[in-house]
Amino acid sequence: xxxxxxxxxxxxxxxxxxxxxxxxxxxxxxxxxxxxxxxxxxxxxxxxxxxxxxxxxxxxxxxxxxxxxxxxxxxxxxxxxxxxxxxxxxxxxxxxxxxxxxxxxxxxxxxxxxxxxxxxxxxxxxxxxxxxxxxxxxxxxxxxxxxxxxxxxxxxxxxxx
Numbered sequence: 110x111x112x113x114x115x116x117x118x119x120x121x122x123x124x125x126x127x128x129x130x131x132x133x134x135x136x137x138x139x140x141x142x143x144x145x146x147x148x149x150x151x152x153x154x155x156x157x158x159x160x161x162x163x164x165x166x167x168x169x170x171x172x173x174x175x176x177x178x179x180x181x182x183x184x185x186x187x188x189x190x191x192x193x194x195x196x197x198x199x200x201x202x203x204x205x206x207x208x209x210x211x212x213x214x215x216x217x218x219x220x221x222x223x224x225x226x227x228x229x230x231x232x233x234x235x236x237x238x239x240x241x242x243x244x245x246x247x248x249x250x251x252x253x254x255x256x257x258x259x260x261x262x263x264x265x266x267x268x269x270x
Contacts, residue, residue, distance in 0.1 A: 115173070120151070129147040138150045167226060175240065187254055190242060193207050193243070193262065196208065196223070211265060213230040213266075229265075
């Protein structure tokens with residue numbers, strides 16, 4: 110059900126995002142990314158066919174996005190959330206501070222939940238993909254990441270390429 114909900118949300122995004130197109134295959138996604146169109150990948154068919162991730166609530170769209178990024182040979186994965194990144198503790202707590210950079214190994218040592226799913230760090234351990242966790246309320250931050258500029262976010266370092 111959750112995976113189908115991702116497809117539904119993707120269809121909504123495709124309707125409201127100018128010059129975008131929903132796709133079900135990685136091949137179509139790659140082809141569209143080489144054009145002026147913005148591909149919006151709908152993951153259900155790929156995931157139901159390959160079943161690459163464990164079936165658990167520890168695996169969410171974060172880990173699915175990492176899986177797709179690896180399959181597409183992406184160099185960056187941007188996870189858009191409603192917080193500025195990964196914090197030392199609940200960001201509602203005044204003592205919490207944003208962690209700007211960390212490794213997947215460091216995330217695995219956390220004893221508390223973060224703004225990303227529990228399986229993501231394991232997905233990123235052996236990949237060449239840099240992952241950024243950024244607040245989607247500030248589109249300029251996403252643009253800065255794409256441009257290779259410093260911005261408010263958390264970068265999860267890729268393994269050495």
